[in-house]
Amino acid sequence: MTQTQTSPDRGRAALGPALELIHTGAAPTRSALTGALGVTRTTVGAITAELEALRLITVDARPVGAGRGRPSHRLEIDPQGPVVLAAQLHTDGFTLALAGLGGRLGQPLDLPLARLPRDTDPRVVLRTIADEAMRLLAASPRRCVGAGLAAPTPVTEPERLAVISACLGWPTGTPIGELWEEALRDAGLLLPPGVAPAVANDANLAALAEHRHGAGRGARNLLYVTAGHEGVGGALVVDGRLHTGSTGLALEIGQLTVDPDGLQCRCGRRGCLDVEAGPPALLTAYGLPANAPLAEVDAILAAARAGDRAARAAVDHVAVRLGHGIAAVVDILNPDRVVLGPFHSALLAGAPELLPETVAGRAHWGRFGCVPLRAAELAAPELAGAAELAWAPVLADPQLAATG
Ligand SMILES: [Zn+2]
Structure with a gap:
């Protein structure tokens, strides 16, 4: 059955692409967003109002572009909006940070794994990271809507197995995706329904972050x-x-x-x-x-x-x-x-x-x-990439960020 897409349908379908354009800095104003999405100004008005209601962006009506061109509303990331948990596993420790949209990484927390022997069960390593992550989240008033881990190993898709984890001393084929989810769940992390903690190779994630916010723009x-x-x-x-x-x-x-x-x-x-x-x-x-x-x-x-x-x-x-x-x-x-x-x-x-x-x-x-x-331009591209990975579900469907 063919259905004619009504304007609200178009608006809903464009919510994710709109948020991604604002997130990457490609649409800093409402007129830039209108041009990039190719929809009417009315539709863009509805989209930005909805993203603002979700506490993802702020719409500043004070005109910018006082010089040439038509003044337009400024679109910015809501500084009090939700965050995601970004984690990076190294051979000798791990780094954690909370990250807002717009590639805004909070102060990274570097922690050694020195107390853990090299052949420690991956479950124990990931649970250690999850416990520290919960402490970091507890200290922030902002809601967590995703979690991403950058790992120093290729990770298979869709099984999410760590292929070469010799540098971590883990068995080849460790189900890193499943164990990461389990560790955060057991530590008590609550994410929006339908959002699961994600894991990917660190170089891939660094590339993604450089593309969105760094030298690859x-x-x-x-x-x-x-x-x-x-x-x-x-x-x-x-x-x-x-x-x-x-x-x-x-x-x-x-x-x-x-x-x-x-x-x-x-x-x-x-x-x-x-x-x-x-x-x-x-x-x-x-x-x-x-x-x-x-x-x-x-x-x-x-x-x-x-x-x-x-x-x-x-x-x-x-x-x-x-x-x-x-x-x-x-x-x-x-x-x-x-x-x-x-x-x-x-x-x-x-x-x-x-x-x-x-x-x-x-x-x-x-x-x-x-x-x-x-x-490369980013100070911590792998960690920034872990944040991108964690934001992926909300960028695909911003309504996931709705409270409750
Ligand atoms: Zn070789």
Whole structure:
């Protein structure tokens, strides 16, 4: 049966897209929102009134744009509105923060897992995080409408199993999604009906956050490259959505061969991007053992900036390997922007011409496929991404934020 969509129906269907446009800063005024949604001003008036009634946004009637163009109401995130819980699990601890809409991350709380032995049951680790999260939530007057966890492991979809959790000392295939839900439920977290705590890979979430609030804003096909706990990770955001493949395991770029005679990789082969373009590769290139303290990495980068020849050579060596890896991915995906995580951003700063030139020189289409390389902008992209994950249900259906 075909039904004609009435104006209220259109308004309800546009509620989520409208909130996402305000959340990402793409629609700071009512007229910008009208243009972006392609609906009438009356409909947009009803949409913004409803989002305001849900305590998600505020509508400021004081005109902006006093210069050229028609004045319009300003749309902002309600500073007293609901929050979500964002959590990031590291190899040696975890970070928590409450996050409002608009990419506003509260003060992150860093907690070590030092008291827990490395082979601790994942259930105990996640319950420890959940208990700390409840303490954080109890100290806030704002209501919690979602929970997201960034994990240093690929996470399968839809089963949500942690695939490589060796860095956490967890068994392969740990049902991290189920255990995270269980931990928060047992700790007493109440979310709106139909909203479940979510978990995803940290690099994927960092890419999503950079796309919405950082250096990836406005990119149509954003490739994100970062050095994680266990090598080099990649992520792709297409038209604002993460591309995670059929089972959540796409963009495993760490296993690209960038030097067949290169360093030994855990996978048994040599010269994978994982071992050639991460922080240990810089240590090795500088003549230090790969397991030297990570503080040495910063020292080498600083020495390179100061003009030290050996340090510069080490930076250049790793930048070229990274460039070869990025070029291979660029050939396949044809992105319009590449955003680099912190370590690779430092390499770009240390080799601002060599790295882009290596990508352009190595990529099949050379300068025709010219892709801007940008440094990531967010201070805590993985945690910010966990917040994005947690906001996903409300962004899809803002009425979930209704109280009671
Ligand atoms: Zn490998």
